[in-house]
Amino acid sequence: MFVSFFPKPKLFFMSFVFWSAVAMAFWYLAGRDLGAVFGMPPAAADAEPVVGASYFWTPEFLWFYIYFVVAVGLFAGFWFLRSPHPWQYWSILGSALILFSTYFSVQVSVAINNWRRPFFDAVQNALTTPGSVEAAELYRLILIFTQIAFLWIAVYVATRFFVSHYIFRWRTAMNDYYMSHWTRLRHIEGASQRIQEDTMRFAQTVEGLGVSMVDAVMTLIAFLPILYGLSSQVTELPLVGEIPAPLVWAAIFWSLFGTVLLAVVGIKLPGLEFRNQRVEAAYRKELVYGEDFEDRAQPLTVRELFANVRKNYFRLYFHYMYFNVARSFYIQADNIFGYLILIPTIAAGKITFGVLQQILTAFSQVSSSFQYLVNAWPTIVELLSIHKRLKSFEAVLKGEDLPDIDRRYLDREASGIPPQDQPA
Incomplete structure (x- = not known):
């Protein structure tokens, strides 16, 4: 199920978890601030959140994109050299692209959450004190939301197209692997169905669950500090x-x-x-x-x-x-x-x-x-x-x-x- 698509699966996934932990720890301990050396410093602790699509190309975000590419490049380069695999570009680089897309989707949620306070405060002020908020201000805030939503739609559609091909490549890898051993497997009850149907369902389900799990972890990392800060008002x-x-x-x-x-x-x-x-x-x-x-x-x-x-x-x-x-x-x-x-x-x-x-x-x-x-x-x-x-x-x-x-x-x-x- 995994050896057909990933190089040395047990060691690969263990190294992935280890490298992810190292990369994340270094980012929060020093890597985030290292961007200042290259002219891409992080936002000040007391700075107001950026509201709008520009949130995604602030200096800190640009530095993170570079950091992510370097981290993935080092990890992929190690496995390309240590254990070459016919599906390595899809299994390693493809997985990294899906991982980045998941991270981006979480950040869209953060950007929308930053937008909620000024928009709903403006709504409250307009309803409480008629004439205190111009209609143009509400239109402007709606336009900001639209920009964020359209950006997310573009990324989502492109990601789903890529994921569809990713899943079929994984199915192809399993299909080729099992068919190369067909003489030994044909006696298993329902062998034809297991190869024809279960391989596709397995790849699709594992990809979906894996993305959901990564999304959950990234959402926690992004929103726990926000929730902790908001707790001061409760x-x-x-x-x-x-x-x-x-x-x-x-x-x-x-x-x-x-x-x-x-x-x-x-x-x-x-x-x-x-x-x-x-x-x-x-x-x-x-x-x-x-x-x-x-x-x-x-x-x-x-x-x-x-x-x-x-x-x-x-x-x-x-x-x-x-x-x-x-x-x-x-x-x-x-x-x-x-x-x-x-x-x-x-x-x-x-x-x-x-x-x-x-x-x-x-x-x-x-x-x-x-x-x-x-x-x-x-x-x-x-x-x-x-x-x-x-x-x-x-x-x-x-x-x-x-x-x-x-x-x-x-x-x-x-x-x-x-x-x-x-x-x-």
């Missing part, structure tokens, strides 16, 4: 009272609560999704045999196989029912949780409408990042199912024991047990 929390950095602690508590809740209620889903693929493959395989052989796909056989499909789907529906109940309740509560913890502050009239919007946005960004597992759990369940199916290929190629369900299938095939009696 006097207390309901039931808790006054505590340091109340907004940060509230986001952490709420996110952990949701993560633990959904992990517990959804613990059975990965195994059921895998079994669902298994019974569907057995049913489909018998129908395919029936196209070529008159003695296959007989009514009794097909009825038995479809009964297995029906049984597993009904079990899956039941377990998804209570999982969706818990998830839906949590998501709906999440919509009002930010307002709930701000009620004492709002009632005391200690913040403006613009500050309220900034707090809600920053709190939502931070809590959503902490809720990565909550938001991604259905996708993770699907990925675990796909991984289990492709893991059988890995076991064959490495000379390891097959998973129990595949081993039982091969044993029964070898003993001549009819398909309808195969284990569900």
Whole structure:
């Protein structure tokens, strides 16, 4: 799954995490200030946030772009020399480009959050004191938002086009790798489907989850300091009272609560999704045999196989029912949780409408990042199912024991047990 696309996957990903940590640590300890040597100093600590699209080409941002390219170049150069790989440009440089696009998207959220305070404060002033704000000022602020949005749209469309090709290249790498070992893999149940369909789904799902995880980490890095600074304007929390950095602690508590809740209620889903693929493959395989052989796909056989499909789907529906109940309740509560913890502050009239919007946005960004597992759990369940199916290929190629369900299938095939009696 990974060796076909990445050079020495275990070592590669370990080195990626290590190098990312080193690059980030150096940036915040010294690299950010090093830009001043080249005429691109960071903004002063007490400087007003830049509002508008110019936020993305301030001297500090220009210096970061250079720093990122250098860091990626050093990492890629090391792997190009140490372990050349036929897909290295897509797997290494392509991944770096997706990483940068994710970072840019997070910064768009920061830029919009900077825009919220002046815009909503202007709205509040206009509604409170008629004539105090010119219509031209509101139009100007709307135009600023439009510039940021159009810039994001351009980057998003280009990124999705690139990601589509990235995913198909990964699928191609897996397809070529598995087909080169087809004589050893063809006996695995549903081998053709696993190569034709699961490789694409695996690449697509891993890319999506990986980008979401990186986005969550980058959002935390960008918005935690903002949320911490805004916490100074919140006097207390309901039931808790006054505590340091109340907004940060509230986001952490709420996110952990949701993560633990959904992990517990959804613990059975990965195994059921895998079994669902298994019974569907057995049913489909018998129908395919029936196209070529008159003695296959007989009514009794097909009825038995479809009964297995029906049984597993009904079990899956039941377990998804209570999982969706818990998830839906949590998501709906999440919509009002930010307002709930701000009620004492709002009632005391200690913040403006613009500050309220900034707090809600920053709190939502931070809590959503902490809720990565909550938001991604259905996708993770699907990925675990796909991984289990492709893991059988890995076991064959490495000379390891097959998973129990595949081993039982091969044993029964070898003993001549009819398909309808195969284990569900």
